Amino acid sequence: MAEATDPRPAFRVASPTATRELVLFIAIVVVGAGFSLASPYFLTVGNLVQTLRAALELAIVSAGMTLVIIMGGIDVSVGGIMAVSAILIGKSYQAGLSSWVVAPIGLLSGAALGAWNGFLTTKLRVPPIIATLGSMYIFSAIMFLVIGGAWISGLPGTLSPLVNGWVVGIPASLLVILAVYGIGWVLLRQLPYGRHLHAVGCDERSAGLVGINVDRTKIAAYSILGLLAGFAALLYVARLRNVEINIGTTVALEAIAATILGGTSIRGGFGSLLGTLLGVVFIRIIQNGLVLIGVSSLWETVIIGGLLITVLTADAWRNRNNPRIA
Amino acid sequence: MDALMGRLRGDPLRTRLMVLLGLWLVALVAMSLVSPYFLQARTVPYLLQYVPILGLLGLGQTLVILAGGPGIDLSVGSIVSLVGVFVGALVTAGIGVWPASAAGIALGAGLGFINGFLVNVLRIPSLMATLATMFAFGGLALATTQGRPIGGFPPEFGWLGQGTTLGMPNAFLFVLLPVAVVLHVMLTRTVIGRHIVACGNDDRAAHLAGLNVTRVRVGLYVLSGVLSGIGSVISMSWFLAARPDAGKGMELLAVTIAVLGGTHIFGGTGGIPGTIVAILIVTTLQIGLQLANISAAWQLGLIGVLLIASVSSSGGFKLGLFRRSLGAGA
Numbered sequence: 001m002a003e004a005t006d007p008r009p010a011f012r013v014a015s016p017t018a019t020r021e022l023v024l025f026i027a028i029v030v031v032g033a034g035f036s037l038a039s040p041y042f043l044t045v046g047n048l049v050q051t052l053r054a055a056l057e058l059a060i061v062s063a064g065m066t067l068v069i070i071m072g073g074i075d076v077s078v079g080g081i082m083a084v085s086a087i088l089i090g091k092s093y094q095a096g097l098s099s100w101v102v103a104p105i106g107l108l109s110g111a112a113l114g115a116w117n118g119f120l121t122t123k124l125r126v127p128p129i130i131a132t133l134g135s136m137y138i139f140s141a142i143m144f145l146v147i148g149g150a151w152i153s154g155l156p157g158t159l160s161p162l163v164n165g166w167v168v169g170i171p172a173s174l175l176v177i178l179a180v181y182g183i184g185w186v187l188l189r190q191l192p193y194g195r196h197l198h199a200v201g202c203d204e205r206s207a208g209l210v211g212i213n214v215d216r217t218k219i220a221a222y223s224i225l226g227l228l229a230g231f232a233a234l235l236y237v238a239r240l241r242n243v244e245i246n247i248g249t250t251v252a253l254e255a256i257a258a259t260i261l262g263g264t265s266i267r268g269g270f271g272s273l274l275g276t277l278l279g280v281v282f283i284r285i286i287q288n289g290l291v292l293i294g295v296s297s298l299w300e301t302v303i304i305g306g307l308l309i310t311v312l313t314a315d316a317w318r319n320r321n322n323p324r325i326a
Numbered sequence: 327m328d329a330l331m332g333r334l335r336g337d338p339l340r341t342r343l344m345v346l347l348g349l350w351l352v353a354l355v356a357m358s359l360v361s362p363y364f365l366q367a368r369t370v371p372y373l374l375q376y377v378p379i380l381g382l383l384g385l386g387q388t389l390v391i392l393a394g395g396p397g398i399d400l401s402v403g404s405i406v407s408l409v410g411v412f413v414g415a416l417v418t419a420g421i422g423v424w425p426a427s428a429a430g431i432a433l434g435a436g437l438g439f440i441n442g443f444l445v446n447v448l449r450i451p452s453l454m455a456t457l458a459t460m461f462a463f464g465g466l467a468l469a470t471t472q473g474r475p476i477g478g479f480p481p482e483f484g485w486l487g488q489g490t491t492l493g494m495p496n497a498f499l500f501v502l503l504p505v506a507v508v509l510h511v512m513l514t515r516t517v518i519g520r521h522i523v524a525c526g527n528d529d530r531a532a533h534l535a536g537l538n539v540t541r542v543r544v545g546l547y548v549l550s551g552v553l554s555g556i557g558s559v560i561s562m563s564w565f566l567a568a569r570p571d572a573g574k575g576m577e578l579l580a581v582t583i584a585v586l587g588g589t590h591i592f593g594g595t596g597g598i599p600g601t602i603v604a605i606l607i608v609t610t611l612q613i614g615l616q617l618a619n620i621s622a623a624w625q626l627g628l629i630g631v632l633l634i635a636s637v638s639s640s641g642g643f644k645l646g647l648f649r650r651s652l653g654a655g656a
Contacts, residue, residue: 074453126637127591129398129453133578134637137630144623253461266454298469305461309444312455316448 017272020263024278028285035289042292049171053163053239055284056173057082057232058254059277063184064225065255066276070188071221072201072268075117077132078229078255079248080139085110085233087143090152090243099158106234107227113139114226118219136252143245152243159238176235177277180228184273187224197221201268257304258283261311339597342588346603353607357614364614371493373606373613375564378497379406381605382557383576384583385509386550388601391584392513393543394526394593397445400456402580404464405437405554406561406573411467413559414476414568423483427562431555437463438551442544460577467570476568487564497560505553510598522546526593582629583608586636608632 036043061078068075089106097105113135120131165172188194196217199207208214229248236247260266261282262275287300358364383402390397409430416426437459444455489496513519524532525539533539554573561572587604589596608629615625 120634126634130585130591130637131634134630134634137626141623141627141630145621260454266451296469296472298465298473301461301465302469305458305465308458309462312450312458313448316450
């Protein structure tokens with residue numbers, strides 16, 4: 001009866017969102033099969049690696065978004081964080097700093113902007129959606145004021161191997177994604193902080209009463225998301241070697257969509273990094289496939305929106321007898 | 327004087343309105359200092375030209391947020407775009423522009439009903455549901471037109487968006503003003519208005535008192551859709567074209583205006599006059615900075631700061647910008 005004294009649940013392979021992950025995985029296989037029948041180019045190594053590289057930034061941001069949504073928050077300003085970090089990165093490169101200095105600048109600026117969002121939602125008690133909407137405006141304003149409609153271009157690609165490189169036959173971008181999600185998994189499932197995130201997402205008041213520092217947990221979550229957005233900005237600069245004016249315009253909505261598709265509850269309290277990763281893959285495969293079979297990429301937003309509505313409706317139907325949500 | 331102060335203090339909405347009017351005065355003075363062109367008689371119609379479309383969206387947003395839930399409608403901009411594309415297609419197909427507009431407004435009602443259904447019947451959080459419909463509606467508008475604007479509206483259609491009466495833009499005089507007055511009367515003088523505020527204050531109490539909370543809230547989402555549809559018609563009449571991205575970014579401005587105007591983000595407190603003054607403030611800032619040739623980026627940043635400041639409770643309390651009616655002593 002040794003287990004009885006340990007109140008923690010045993011290590012489980014199946015996450016609470018296992019059904020959703022399975023469905024999403026099957027959907028990816030089915031959609032992939034459909035596209036490979038429609039276009040001979042879809043199932044080639046070149047195309048799949050290309051899709052993977054295109055998914056890199058979204059995957060990284062989505063991992064942080066999953067933490068924030070599990071905690072019961074949301075952040076629509078990640079695109080703005082990415083933009084401001086990318087500009088700082090670009091300006092630092094132009095000032096002649098080496099990558100060893102530029103990389104921490106990018107990461108820390110992202111984390112600082114994330115902490116600003118956390119400060120707004122906890123200390124000033126602004127609801128997260130309003131706070132991050134406001135931040136989005138402010139961050140875009142900073143971006144426009146600094147680069148004034150022109151691109152920052154001709155940046156060095158010293159970090160490009162992280163995106164384009166290969167390590168013993170495995171694309172480096174895959175390793176980066178796996179590293180980020182591995183660390184995220186340890187944080188979420190193995191460390192006390194992960195428990196705190198879940199507790200705050202489930203019931204903020206109770207979490208506070210049992211002694212969790214709710215404000216600190218929240219600010220940390222927004223900072224982690226900011227840090228990952230800064231990392232995504234670094235990789236963006238490494239991939240394109242310039243900073244375009246439209247950087248990060250769609251990343252927030254795509255990251256939220258990927259997280260929700262992956263089974264994380266929009267009300268907070270539970271979620272899954274694996275599901276989010278599958279959600280990212282699903283979104284990017286649809287984008288890639290649509291282009292290959294010659295459908296305008298404009299339909300992609302319609303499809304993501306429709307999928308979101310379907311998934312949310314299915315969730316609502318499943319929870320129709322749950323009094324906590326009524 | 328004491329009595330006046332007491333009355334002001336007793337009604338948080340009225341305090342808010344005074345603060346907003348003060349803010350507007352500050353904005354007007356600041357803008358006329360920044361730009362010599364601002365303080366001229368012809369600026370007024372110019373200012374009012376910009377107000378109606380955003381105003382209609384802001385009014386719809388105010389009511390949706392006011393009825394609580396918490397409710398919010400992030401899809402209003404996409405409804406503007408989609409209704410425009412729909413009306414444009416009807417006009418291209420040879421249907422008269424006014425019947426087509428009526429059909430467009432009906433479509434707006436339908437899209438609003440979808441939002442209301444998702445949020446209040448299926449109980450999907452409003453933020454997520456309307457974010458998804460924002461994607462879907464906006465995407466449809468862009469995808470069906472391949473992003474190209476639809477032209478070919480008859481010039482006389484411009485009466486609404488371009489024409490003026492007594493120096494005032496028609497869209498302001500004949501659409502926004504009557505709509506605002508009707509909604510204000512509805513909210514403060516009719517049973518429906520009381521029901522809306524009751525739903526926002528305490529939906530459980532409202533339910534127990536026999537109100538059909540779901541119906542009230544769905545109705546307000548439909549109203550928001552209708553107002554967005556009307557806004558879309560004004561926009562088309564102004565440009566004599568239906569742009570598939572006509573409403574882009576408007577949802578955020580609409581939320582900003584409603585919240586800045588004193589409507590509590592979780593419902594229960596708020597009103598039409600505050601929203602109207604908030605629209606004037608935001609538009610004054612936009613046009614003043616534009617006339618002064620100051621980068622549009624400052625406008626974005628300023629709106630962001632306004633949005634956060636108007637909601638933040640501790641900062642807002644000090645500025646008197648934010649008060650929830652916690653009781654007579656507040």
